[in-house]
Amino acid sequence: MFEQTPVKTAAVAATIAALAAYAIFGGYFSREIVIEIAILAILAISLDFVAGFGGMISLCHGAIFGLGAYTFAVMTAMWDQPGALAALAAILVATAFGLAVGAVTSKTTGIFFIMATLAFGQMVYVATFESQWLGGDDGMSGVARFDLSPIGIELGDSLQFALFCLAVLGTAYALLAMVLRAGFGQTLIGVHTNEDRMRALGLSTWRHKAAAFAISSAVAGAGGVLAAQHTQFVSPELMVWTLSGEVLVIVILGGIGTLVGPVIGAAVLILLKHEISTYTDHWHMFIGVVLIATVLAGGRGIFGQIEHLIAGGGRGAGRDA
Amino acid sequence: MPGGADFWITQFLNGLQFSMLLFLLSIGLTVIFGLLHFVNLAHGALYMLGAYVGVSAAAHLGGYWSALVLGPLAVMAIGIVLYLTLIKRMRRAGPMNQVLVTFGLIFVIVDIVRILWGDVALGLAEPASLSGPIQIFGVSYPAYRVFVTAVGLVVMIALSVVLNRTQIGAMIRAGVENDAMAACLGINVERLFFLVFCVGCALAGLAGVIAVPLFSATPGMGTDILIPTLIVVVIGGLGSLNGAILGSLIVGFIQTFGAVVTPGLASVLVYVLLAAVLITKPAGLLPARG
Amino acid sequence: MLELSGVTAGYGETQVLHGVDLVVREGQFHAILGRNGAGKTTTLKTIMGLVPAKGGEIRFAGDSIAGREPYRIATLGIAYVPETRDVFGALTVEENLHLAARIGVGRAGGWSIEKVLAIFPNLAERMDNGGNQLSGGEQQMLSIGRALLMNPSLMILDEPTEGLAPIIVRQIFDKLMELKQAGLTLLLVEQNFHFALNLADEVSVFGRGQCIWTGTPDALRMDEDLHKRWIGV
Numbered sequence: 036m037f038e039q040t041p042v043k044t045a046a047v048a049a050t051i052a053a054l055a056a057y058a059i060f061g062g063y064f065s066r067e068i069v070i071e072i073a074i075l076a077i078l079a080i081s082l083d084f085v086a087g088f089g090g091m092i093s094l095c096h097g098a099i100f101g102l103g104a105y106t107f108a109v110m111t112a113m114w115d116q117p118g119a120l121a122a123l124a125a126i127l128v129a130t131a132f133g134l135a136v137g138a139v140t141s142k143t144t145g146i147f148f149i150m151a152t153l154a155f156g157q158m159v160y161v162a163t164f165e166s167q168w169l170g171g172d173d174g175m176s177g178v179a180r181f182d183l184s185p186i187g188i189e190l191g192d193s194l195q196f197a198l199f200c201l202a203v204l205g206t207a208y209a210l211l212a213m214v215l216r217a218g219f220g221q222t223l224i225g226v227h228t229n230e231d232r233m234r235a236l237g238l239s240t241w242r243h244k245a246a247a248f249a250i251s252s253a254v255a256g257a258g259g260v261l262a263a264q265h266t267q268f269v270s271p272e273l274m275v276w277t278l279s280g281e282v283l284v285i286v287i288l289g290g291i292g293t294l295v296g297p298v299i300g301a302a303v304l305i306l307l308k309h310e311i312s313t314y315t316d317h318w319h320m321f322i323g324v325v326l327i328a329t330v331l332a333g334g335r336g337i338f339g340q341i342e343h344l345i346a347g348g349g350r351g352a353g354r355d356a
Numbered sequence: 357m358p359g360g361a362d363f364w365i366t367q368f369l370n371g372l373q374f375s376m377l378l379f380l381l382s383i384g385l386t387v388i389f390g391l392l393h394f395v396n397l398a399h400g401a402l403y404m405l406g407a408y409v410g411v412s413a414a415a416h417l418g419g420y421w422s423a424l425v426l427g428p429l430a431v432m433a434i435g436i437v438l439y440l441t442l443i444k445r446m447r448r449a450g451p452m453n454q455v456l457v458t459f460g461l462i463f464v465i466v467d468i469v470r471i472l473w474g475d476v477a478l479g480l481a482e483p484a485s486l487s488g489p490i491q492i493f494g495v496s497y498p499a500y501r502v503f504v505t506a507v508g509l510v511v512m513i514a515l516s517v518v519l520n521r522t523q524i525g526a527m528i529r530a531g532v533e534n535d536a537m538a539a540c541l542g543i544n545v546e547r548l549f550f551l552v553f554c555v556g557c558a559l560a561g562l563a564g565v566i567a568v569p570l571f572s573a574t575p576g577m578g579t580d581i582l583i584p585t586l587i588v589v590v591i592g593g594l595g596s597l598n599g600a601i602l603g604s605l606i607v608g609f610i611q612t613f614g615a616v617v618t619p620g621l622a623s624v625l626v627y628v629l630l631a632a633v634l635i636t637k638p639a640g641l642l643p644a645r646g
Numbered sequence: 647m648l649e650l651s652g653v654t655a656g657y658g659e660t661q662v663l664h665g666v667d668l669v670v671r672e673g674q675f676h677a678i679l680g681r682n683g684a685g686k687t688t689t690l691k692t693i694m695g696l697v698p699a700k701g702g703e704i705r706f707a708g709d710s711i712a713g714r715e716p717y718r719i720a721t722l723g724i725a726y727v728p729e730t731r732d733v734f735g736a737l738t739v740e741e742n743l744h745l746a747a748r749i750g751v752g753r754a755g756g757w758s759i760e761k762v763l764a765i766f767p768n769l770a771e772r773m774d775n776g777g778n779q780l781s782g783g784e785q786q787m788l789s790i791g792r793a794l795l796m797n798p799s800l801m802i803l804d805e806p807t808e809g810l811a812p813i814i815v816r817q818i819f820d821k822l823m824e825l826k827q828a829g830l831t832l833l834l835v836e837q838n839f840h841f842a843l844n845l846a847d848e849v850s851v852f853g854r855g856q857c858i859w860t861g862t863p864d865a866l867r868m869d870e871d872l873h874k875r876w877i878g879v
Contacts, residue, residue, distance in 0.1 A: 139631070139634075146395050151631065153586070154631050154634065157627050165620040165624070284456075287456055317467040322460070325460075326463070327442070327461065327464075330453050330456050334456075526737055526741045533737075537732035539696075540732075541720060541746050542749035542796065544717045
């Protein structure tokens with residue numbers, strides 16, 4: 036069951052509002068941080084959609100995100116297409132890839148699923164890395180941001196771009212929450228909880244999982260479009276599997292299977308990263324310790340723990356994927 | 357197009373040598389995986405620790421041979437600490453939590469290595485007795501690479517004898533196939549796992565030490581080798597010695613020959629192969645559970 | 647020899663055993679009957695420690711064994727022949743037997759591989775075959791043979807006749823009768839009513855995760871109401 040509880044609405048609204056305030060009242064660097072958080076949060080909720088609700092721990096979401104970014108970059112920087120068309124194409128490519136990966140992998144479970152997604156993600160990464168046409172290791176620059184000047188928005192300005200990214204995050208969250216509350220989401224959760232039972236009810240569970248993976252990929256692709264516009268540059272770094280791993284850390288830290296948790300997780304982790312990086316360049320050690328501690332503490336994550344406390348600590352064992 | 361029989365013989369030997377390195381890493385991972393369904397993503401990080409401990413041992417103690425002894429022992433000791441503090445606890449926590457915790461360990465271990473040894477690549481000279489080339493199949497080939505291949509083959513044969521011909525080997529195979537029933541025959545599967553885990557760590561350390569003269573020690577080496585090792589394990593079939601052998605040969609040769617025949621496509625080939633195996637034979641080519 | 651009192655257990659959230667009381671005396675052949683889902687198999691798994699007991703007491707030869715690991719319980723002298731036989735397919739028949747003999751060596755009971763092969767001659771011809779190449783009947787014999795080699799003081803069997811041809815069932819019956827006459831303590835779960843009643847000294851009837859009734863086979867044969875309600879023959 037997914038419910039958009041008042042606590043969730045309040046949490047997501049408060050996080051986005053706080054980030055907006057930080058962007059408005061902070062300087063250039065805080066705006067850059069907010070953009071980074073918003074983009075990673077979009078990727079993180081797309082991963083939580085399949086991992087937390089469908090039990091599909093994907094290690095190729097970074098690659099899907101990168102596919103969106105590269106498609107957008109090729110369309111705008113190489114082929115001079117308008118931004119809206121490029122974004123549409125990027126989301127379509129990401130969705131199609133997600134559908135294909137989902138269709139092929141959704142019959143596998145557990146570690147095999149993880150490995151299969153890893154394989155497909157790395158395939159995209161290596162192919163991109165080796166492709167001269169896409170600039171290989173160096174990537175591609177010259178990506179343009181959306182031109183929203185007709186409606187008075189100047190995305191070249193870092194504050195306006197930050198607010199725009201937050202708006203996209205809010206929209207993506209609302210969309211995914213809507214899908215989860217609808218019959219599609221209920222069925223997905225049902226498949227995760229008891230696949231045999233859903234199959235006995237006559238459902239083609241793998242098709243349903245593949246469709247969920249495609250929806251999630253569409254959102255991840257949209258995140259990629261923003262990432263390409265943010266730095267106006269794309270490189271294979273966007274697709275490497277450790278990025279998928281880091282996004283998984285965000286999901287776990289925030290609270291897997293809560294949808295709002297990953298938004299909080301992205302904010303907390305990125306802020307900490309910038310804070311800690313001023314003292315030491317061993318930021319990854321910190322991430323590792325946080326990840327291990329979160330799992331050992333029961334794996335509920337920040338928001339999961341909040342919900343758990345609100346619910347009086349009564350239910351707990353239910354959420355181990 | 358490079359040509360000539362000499363060239364291809366050299367490539368064949370390179371493929372064999374890389375396969376043996378992959379074998380040393382994947383055998384520990386696959387048996388740990390098969391015996392207690394434990395996913396240890398930090399296996400590559402242990403390999404890296406073996407390499408660095410080896411470099412230090414060689415520099416401060418007695419050169420290459422002391423590295424070859426101390427590297428595996430140190431990694432085994434680190435493995436024991438990890439086992440007692442983390443892994444034992446995670447045994448029944450499900451693959452996702454295991455992936456997460458051992459993924460976290462990678463981050464921690466990589467940074468510890470960077471703190472202790474720095475970010476630069478460190479080398480280790482092969483022993484003088486193995487430094488020159490030798491004649492093999494009519495080509496001149498580095499003796500050290502032949503040594504690496506030989507170490508892999510010796511370990512392979514030793515493990516094969518232990519697993520297939522001894523009581524403890526039968527216990528391990530029984531535990532991999534059905535741990536509950538093995539326990540009902542009075543086998544302490546937990547202790548067996550610990551033993552296998554120690555051997556797996558030592559082999560990862562061994563692979564790390566013998567790899568340094570070939571590739572140098574870098575903080576990225578563990579993560580770089582992890583993916584091909586996991587691919588070997590999944591292609592071969594979890595928990596199976598024969599699967600690890602076959603998988604290592606396939607991946608080792610595809611990477612080596614691919615790099616010569618179709619540079620650029622070579623690395624993609626391995627992933628295509630993995631995807632194909634996962635789709636057609638999800639349990640791998642030679643799974644332990646018939 | 648074996649005593650369960652108020653044992654509760656289950657899988658995850660689902661509770662299957664709701665306070666099982668059961669006593670198996672030394673040298674006794676004790677049979678458990680009951681419908682599917684009555685908790686018979688779960689009771690055996692709980693005795694072996696494969697399913698953790700959530701509450702109650704399990705005593706074996708004076709020791710409390712609830713909460714111990716399966717391998718310790720096996721080492722104390724309980725041998726288990728599961729419903730699914732669980733022969734190791736990747737091991738040869740010989741290896742299967744040797745593994746079991748490992749802890750049986752030097753114990754009272756006197757079972758050796760030669761003696762097991764003498765009562766199950768079919769196995770003797772298949773020593774080098776993999777466990778996965780055996781027929782269902784042969785697997786059952788191997789599973790029983792393996793249990794005997796542990797030289798247990800209590801042997802528990804879960805539906806040993808399930809899915810086997812009548813002639814094999816007959817053979818198994820004879821072997822169990824021999825074991826009973828040799829004085830081995832046995833606990834048998836069965837759906838095959840006549841098979842169980844012709845072997846057992848004492849019978850327990852299970853229903854809804856509890857032991858409903860215990861008595862002699864003759865008393866059970868005469869109690870038609872008990873049949874209708876809990877066994878349904």
